[in-house]
Each structure stands twice: as structure tokens, then as C-alpha cells.
Amino acid sequence: MAFDEGFAADQMKKLMPISSAEFACPNNKCEEKEEEEGVRIMRDLGGGSSVVYLPQFLTCEKSWEYFRYLDEHIPWSRPTFHVLGKPALLQPRDVCYIASKGLKELVYSEYTPYAHSWDDYPPLKEILQEVHKAFPGSHFNSVLINRYNSGNDYVGWHADVHEKLYGPTPEIASVSFGCERDFFLKKKSPPPPPPPQVVGEKHHFNLKHGSLLLMRGNTQRDWLHSVPKRANAESARINLTFRRVMQMSSSSS
Numbered sequence: 595m596a597f598d599e600g601f602a603a604d605q606m607k608k609l610m611p612i613s614s615a616e617f618a619c620p621n622n623k624c625e626e627k628e629e630e631e632g633v634r635i636m637r638d639l640g641g642g643s644s645v646v647y648l649p650q651f652l653t654c655e656k657s658w659e660y661f662r663y664l665d666e667h668i669p670w671s672r673p674t675f676h677v678l679g680k681p682a683l684l685q686p687r688d689v690c691y692i693a694s695k696g697l698k699e700l701v702y703s704e705y706t707p708y709a710h711s712w713d714d715y716p717p718l719k720e721i722l723q724e725v726h727k728a729f730p731g732s733h734f735n736s737v738l739i740n741r742y743n744s745g746n747d748y749v750g751w752h753a754d755v756h757e758k759l760y761g762p763t764p765e766i767a768s769v770s771f772g773c774e775r776d777f778f779l780k781k782k783s784p785p786p787p788p789p790p791q792v793v794g795e796k797h798h799f800n801l802k803h804g805s806l807l808l809m810r811g812n813t814q815r816d817w818l819h820s821v822p823k824r825a826n827a828e829s830a831r832i833n834l835t836f837r838r839v840m841q842m843s844s845s846s847s
């Protein structure tokens with residue numbers, strides 16, 4: 595993950611609100627009718643980038659089971675990022691990393707998360723199977739897990755661009771549980787300068803409990819994404835980002 599967490603808050607202030615999304619922080623109950631089962635929303639972002647959103651990838655009840663399991667059993671940590679060896683910023687959410695054996699090591703912001711084993715978390719294997727069923731031909735072998743304990747936790751503007759790790763056109767399948775949060779995509783300016791500027795369109799999804807959002811094609815190359823702070827997000831959200839990491843022996847091209 596190429597991080598820009600500190601920059602995020604400023605950028606969000608500059609962003610026009612895209613929709614007046616309603617904030618639903620359900621209290622672990624599934625009262626509503628399951629109306630969105632099987633719905634797939636495809637959004638072509640142009641230039642070979644696209645996203646697919648499945649608002650009800652998993653049922654409400656099953657999703658709460660997973661939420662409770664992950665909340666209790668995942669060995670969460672909240673690392674401090676370093677810049678040039680100096681502590682710079684506490685990551686604004688809890689994280690954990692699970693990966694198959696023999697993969698290239700994930701390093702971001704001078705931080706190398708410990709790669710836990712899938713075998714220790716059978717429900718994660720179940721969710722992975724469901725993701726593979728929803729997208730036949732996908733072969734995810736790692737998952738970066740985020741827990742946003744409140745609306746104060748967030749992920750700043752970034753793109754998951756690590757060509758050596760993920761290849762040139764990574765697919766990322768993002769599964770959400772718990773409190774609904776806004777997810778934004780904005781286009782990078784060409785060529786991507788640091789810091790990236792907003793040019794043109796933005797896209798918005800309100801990521802529902804039990805939903806799946808797949809980013810694919812050139813989305814990581816050409817777009818940035820974020821989950822900004824939200825004062826009215828009153829409960830926790832857990833997010834799983836499934837990725838395919840190259841084997842230790844394979845080259846970047």
C-alpha cells in the first residue's frame with residue numbers, strides 16, 4: 595500500500611460531497627428484508643479501470659457471525675509508521691495480515707506486517723472460497739484486514755500499487771462487515787505527482803455490511819481510494835482486502 599494518511603484529511607476537506615449517504619451502523623441485528631441478493635453493480639471507470647460492487651455478497655446474519663469472529667480472534671495491532679527510520683504516524687486503524695507461505699514479503703511505510711497463517715483462521719478460508727466463487731478465475735492468496743473502531747479511524751488516499759508484489763494490474767476484493775462507511779475513488783493526475791491532485795470524476799460507494807467491492811484492471815495505477823473519517827459512524831467496521839501476491843521466486847514482470 596502506498597500510503598498518504600496524513601495528507602488524506604486535508605484532501606477530504608477539498609472534496610465536494612458526492613452524495614448525502616445515509617450512515618447505517620446496525621446494532622448486530624438483521625431486521626431488513628434481504629433485497630439485494632445477487633445484485634452486481636458494474637462501474638466502468640474508463641481507461642481499462644473498473645469496479646464491481648455486490649451490496650449483498652453475504653447474508654446479513656452470516657456477516658455478523660464473521661464480524662464477531664474476526665473482532666475477537668484476529669491478533670489486531672496498530673503499528674507506528676516510520677519515515678526515514680523515524681516514527682511518523684500511528685496507523686489510524688487496527689490491522690492484521692494473513693498470507694500463504696512462500697509469497698513475497700509485504701512492506702509499506704517501512705513496516706513489514708507479520709504474515710499469519712490461513713490455517714489458524716478457518717472462517718477467513720470460508721470467505722476466501724466465497725470470493726473465488728463470486729469471481730471464477732480469481733486466485734487470491736493474502737488478505738490485509740482493517741478494523742475501524744469508530745468514525746475517527748480511516749484510510750487516507752492511496753493506491754495499492756506494488757508492482758513487484760501484485761503485478762501491474764492487481765485485483766483487490768474488499769469485503770466489509772459492520773458499520774457502513776463511505777468509500778471514495780478519485781482519479782490520479784497524469785503523470786501521478788506527489789501529492790496527487792484531484793482531476794475530474796470521483797466515485798462513491800457506501801460499503802454495506804456483507805458487501806464486496808472488486809477493484810480491477812488499471813484501477814490501482816490510475817485511481818486513488820480512501821475511507822474518510824466520519825463523525826456519525828458510531829460503531830466498528832471490519833474490512834478484508836483480498837489480494838494476489840507473487841511467489842518469492844517470480845520476477846516483477
Ligand SMILES: O=C(O)CCC(=O)C(=O)O
Nearest residue numbers: 595738740749821833835
Ligand atoms: O476499508 C476499506 O474499504 C479499504 C481498505 C484499503 O483500501 C486497503 O486496505 O488498502
Ligand SMILES: [Fe+2]
Nearest residue numbers: 752753754819
Ligand atoms: Fe487500498
